[in-house]
Amino acid sequence: xxxxxxxxxxxxxxxxxxxxxxxxxxxxxxxxxxxxxxxxxxxxxxxxxxxxxxxxxxxxxxxxxxxxxxxxxxxxxxxxxxxxxxxxxxxxxxxxxxxxxxxxxxxxxxxxxxxxxxxxxxxxxxxxxxxxxxxxxxxxxxxxxxxxxxxxxxxxxxxxxxxxxxxxxxx
Numbered sequence: 001x002x003x004x005x006x007x008x009x010x011x012x013x014x015x016x017x018x019x020x021x022x023x024x025x026x027x028x029x030x031x032x033x034x035x036x037x038x039x040x041x042x043x044x045x046x047x048x049x050x051x052x053x054x055x056x057x058x059x060x061x062x063x064x065x066x067x068x069x070x071x072x073x074x075x076x077x078x079x080x081x082x083x084x085x086x087x088x089x090x091x092x093x094x095x096x097x098x099x100x101x102x103x104x105x106x107x108x109x110x111x112x113x114x115x116x117x118x119x120x121x122x123x124x125x126x127x128x129x130x131x132x133x134x135x136x137x138x139x140x141x142x143x144x145x146x147x148x149x150x151x152x153x154x155x156x157x158x159x160x161x162x163x164x165x166x167x168x169x170x171x
Contacts, residue, residue, distance in 0.1 A: 008027070008031055009026075009027040009028075009030040009031050009034070010023075010024065010027040010028075010031070014027075015027065018118065019121075019122035020122075021122065021125060021141060021144055021145070022117055022118060022120065022122070022144070024145075024148060025117050025144050025145070025147055025148045026113075026114055026117055026118075028147075028148035028149075028151060028152055029069070029110050029113055029114070029147075029148070029151060030110075031152070031155075032065065032110070032151045032152060032155045033106065033107065033110050035155050035159060036062060036065075036103075036106065036155060036158060036159070037103075039158075039159045039162050039163070040058050040062065040099075040158055040159065040162045041099065041103060043058060043099060043162060043165065043166075044099075045096075045097075045098060045099060047162070047165045047166070047169070048097060048099045048102070049095055049096060049097055050161075050165045050168075052161065052164045052165060052168060055157075055161055055164075056093070056157070056161070057097070057161065058158045058161050058162050058165070059097035059099070059102055060092055060093050061154045061155070061157050061158035061161070062102050062103065062105075062106050062154075062158055063091075063092045063097065063102055063105065063106075064092050064154055065106060065109075065151050065154050065155070065158075066102075066105045066106045066108075066109035066110070067085070067088050067089065067092060067109070068150060068151075068154075069109055069110065069113050069147055069151060070085065070109055070112070070113070071085055071089070072131075072143055072146060072147050072150070073113060073116045073117070073143075073147065075129055075130070075131045075132075075143055076116075076120065076129060076140055076143040076144060076147075077116070078129060113147070117144065117147075120140060120144070124140055125139065125140050125141030125144070126139050126140070126141060127139060127140045129142070129143055131143065
């Protein structure tokens with residue numbers, strides 16, 4: 001791996017035309033995709049769906065990233081979730097996920113997220129928003145930051161699970 005390939009997106013000098021919050025969110029999403037591709041894309045279907053010691057499978061974490069980013073950006077846009085989004089939430093833990101299909105869903109979701117994040121203006125980061133069925137109060141900026149940190153949390157869980165599954169195979 002080259003030094004450039006090891007440099008995280010936020011250190012590559014990209015997206016400089018965007019406001020800092022937007023840039024940070026998009027860099028976090030880029031890093032998520034790169035890390036998941038690096039550690040999880042080669043897993044077999046069995047490994048992708050494995051639940052070592054009852055943990056959530058890699059498949060869940062990747063699906064959850066794709067779908068939670070979509071849900072959170074829907075709230076950021078000041079809208080409520082659609083019936084389709086709510087129904088998709090119920091299937092994130094579905095067994096027998098096909099890795100290629102889940103990774104396609106992730107790539108598509110992150111590409112759409114890039115467009116959606118760029119549609120917000122920095123001047124509106126303090127605009128009030130609400131999240132969830134209970135309409136919990138936050139701001140547009142709060143949601144955008146949460147998109148980044150929530151995504152990275154699940155990336156870490158997916159990679160850790162992948163490493164456990166791979167270690168169990170070689171043991």
